[in-house]
Amino acid sequence: MLGLDVLAAIGTETALMHLHGISQTVRFRGLQEQARAKVRVVADRLALTPEQLADRLVPSLGLSADGTLLLDYGHRRFWAGFDEQLRPYVTDAAGKRLAALPKPGAQDDAQKAAAAYARYAALKKDVRTLARDQLRRLETAMAGRRRWIAAEFRAHLAGHPLVGHLVRRLVWGVYADGALVAAFRVAEDRSLADSDDREMVIADDALVGVAHPVELGGEWSEVFSDYEILQPFPQLGREVFTAAGAELPTWAENRALLALEKRGWRRGDPGPGGQQQSIGKAMTGDVSVELELSPGIPVNNRHDVWADSQELSAPRVTVGRRRNVPLAALHPVIASELLRDLATLTAAR
Incomplete structure (x- = not known):
């Protein structure tokens, strides 16, 4: 368990992020429980739950507020964005998606282009593990009925430069007394819209969560199809089961x-x-x-x-x-x- 002690003692955001990842994914129950205990200690020290701590540990990776990264070659400019799996891609100045980031050319500023090319390579490496963890966290939140205070949802999810890419590809719900009372999606400008594209405003103390298909009607599938929104994990197309008459494997x-x-x-x-x-x-x-x-x-x-x-x-x-x-x-x-x-x-x- 020495490695867990070292991560907890280091205490940086990166170390704590790795510690939290171990607490959620390691296949050995004893090691997982030890990691979870150490995460709880850190979270308690900050007056947070382990889940709230995890929300705050996701790095922004130097992205701009809109979740993109400018790659400045001097003569040319490109922008890095992310798809539904948080895989990075590149667009040119006209917004055309490219197969790959072009290598620096003779007409580019040598220093700027080299730095931008290296920056994009580092971004692809950094986001690989992050993407897997964030997809898992949000799917687990849906399956486990996790709720956020709306103010925290805006600050750490919808407003996060990286996580926001996933948030905009999911249907969210407002909950009261454990039941869904309204569903919405987050638009590119971070406004909230219902299934009829009417703008929604929710109070800062409202409870928000990833809506489960058990709770939703079919209208959202049509909305996402119309807007050609691809989802990071099965939500609207997820298989739904009921306890009544369920056949259990023997x-x-x-x-x-x-x-x-x-x-x-x-x-x-x-x-x-x-x-x-x-x-x-x-x-x-x-x-x-x-x-x-x-x-x-x-x-x-x-x-x-x-x-x-x-x-x-x-x-x-x-x-x-x-x-x-x-x-x-x-x-x-x-x-x-x-x-x-x-x-x-x-x-x-």
């Missing part, structure tokens, strides 16, 4: 179970025989689910001693201190996300 191939780790599932600690006999996921801060596996997966991952598949228990859902909560008692968004994960176990057969 067995799964090992490769399908291990693929769940890419969706945030983690194998449990090994038992006395060295077998990991459970896999689980924290759906939200107080909702978790666990599947029992039989015969289990050897902790040494030796494929020659694996069974090809595992028998599965019914999902054991815990909400706060309540255990064995039925799926029908979960919020429809949480139930849909859980069943969406489980559906991959049968789809892989």
Whole structure:
């Protein structure tokens, strides 16, 4: 755990960003819990939640307020922008998208062009890991029903030079008493608009979140299609499941179970025989689910001693201190996300 201690002790935004990334993505439960504990300590010191801390750790990468970067060659000028996956691209002075940033030429200012060319290369490298983390954070926020105070949403999401590119490609909601009361998108000028393109104004203390398709009607798909807005992850086209009549898998191939780790599932600690006999996921801060596996997966991952598949228990859902909560008692968004994960176990057969 020394590496985690070093990151926490360094305390810079970059170090804390890496520490938070470990707390969310590492596949070893013990290491993940240690990282999360250290993130909580730092967040508590700043009177923030770990999620609020993560919002504040995203670097702007030197982008302008509109989320672009000027690449000045002296004789020529180009601008870097970002697509729906936060992959950088370049446009020329006429706004035409180019296949790549041109190499400096004889008519360009040698010093300016070399610096701009190197700056763009560094940007592509810097944004690679950042992009993956930000897409994951926003999709997790939708699946886990995270909410932001509108003032923080404007400051750290819609108004962020990098994250704003993702924000404008999603449908957002205003919530009261846990229910969606209005949906909106963020336009290029950062104004808010409903599905009829009417401008919306929301109070600074309103609760805002990434809307889930369980809560939305079909009109938003038409809006995004009309504007040719590509989404960073499945939102409007996301599969929706309901607890009523859900068919739960009773067995799964090992490769399908291990693929769940890419969706945030983690194998449990090994038992006395060295077998990991459970896999689980924290759906939200107080909702978790666990599947029992039989015969289990050897902790040494030796494929020659694996069974090809595992028998599965019914999902054991815990909400706060309540255990064995039925799926029908979960919020429809949480139930849909859980069943969406489980559906991959049968789809892989």
